[in-house]
Amino acid sequence: MATAGKKPLTDYIRAFAHFGGVNNVFHTRSFGRHALVNDGVYVYQVSRFDDLLADYQSYFKGDYHAVYTVFPAELWASLLHDKIQLSSDDLIIELYKGWKAFWKKQELNAERQAASLAAFNEMILSFQKDGDLLEAADADAEVLIPVIAITIQRQYAKRKDFLMDCIKLMTFRYVDQIGDGQLFVKVGPEGYPDEHTFFIYTVDEDF
Known part of the structure; x- marks a missing residue:
């Protein structure tokens, strides 16, 4: 250490x-x-x-588990509201890119990834219906909350910011x-x- x-x-x-x-x-x-x-x-x-x-930098270099356990989900809601200017359609596109980035850091497991994609699609449908992304992420919070965090991080020009x-x-x-x-x-x-x-x-x- x-x-x-x-x-x-x-x-x-x-x-x-x-x-x-x-x-x-x-x-x-x-x-x-x-x-x-x-x-x-x-x-x-x-x-x-x-x-x-x-x-915090190390949390976004590993498998993202600490992103889920360390930060409150409300943090991502605050950043989405205060810092990220995306239409709903653009946000959905960026979320999918974030989901792909998440799985690049995981061990290859086709069954888990297929189940995760189904949960991602469930989140998107719920978000389109109700407009509450964090609540929609309950479909698989341990994966989808980090996906939201990754998506937000990707909108910054500099990761340090x-x-x-x-x-x-x-x-x-x-x-x-x-x-x-x-x-x-x-x-x-x-x-x-x-x-x-x-x-x-x-x-x-x-x-």
Whole structure:
């Protein structure tokens, strides 16, 4: 597992010490690019913007399972509403391209892929009828939600801009979806951009 971020672990420790936690005594270790802190009561994860950026980038390079498990479906609804300007017909075309991109990253399984295509067509029919894409994706949410995410990502000229929008939404609007949802705070000088801010949140991790 990689060491914590590009910054030294001591910077993560200082950020947590500034936050204070519950107790003054705590123990810290690297956790991928991040740091874990155990203060004897809770386990916290300390992350920088770039740490989240690296994680999110990896989710779109693998089999996309983390795209389904990490992000709330509402995130994609927000991006579709706020960032993506497509007619319904164009969106359906782009969704099919996203579905094909999804299956390029999966192990070849003709039976599963045929079942997935049937679920995709069911989603499209439901979307055309009711106009609620996320609800329509319930036909096979574990595949179709990532397909929607891939489709949105493909509309950005730069993948980094897409990932940064995901982080900004997660750290402003969907903070209850980060970590175990019990606590989320930002540590950094007033008015600093997110790139210079530490995010601290409780997690269900062994220390």
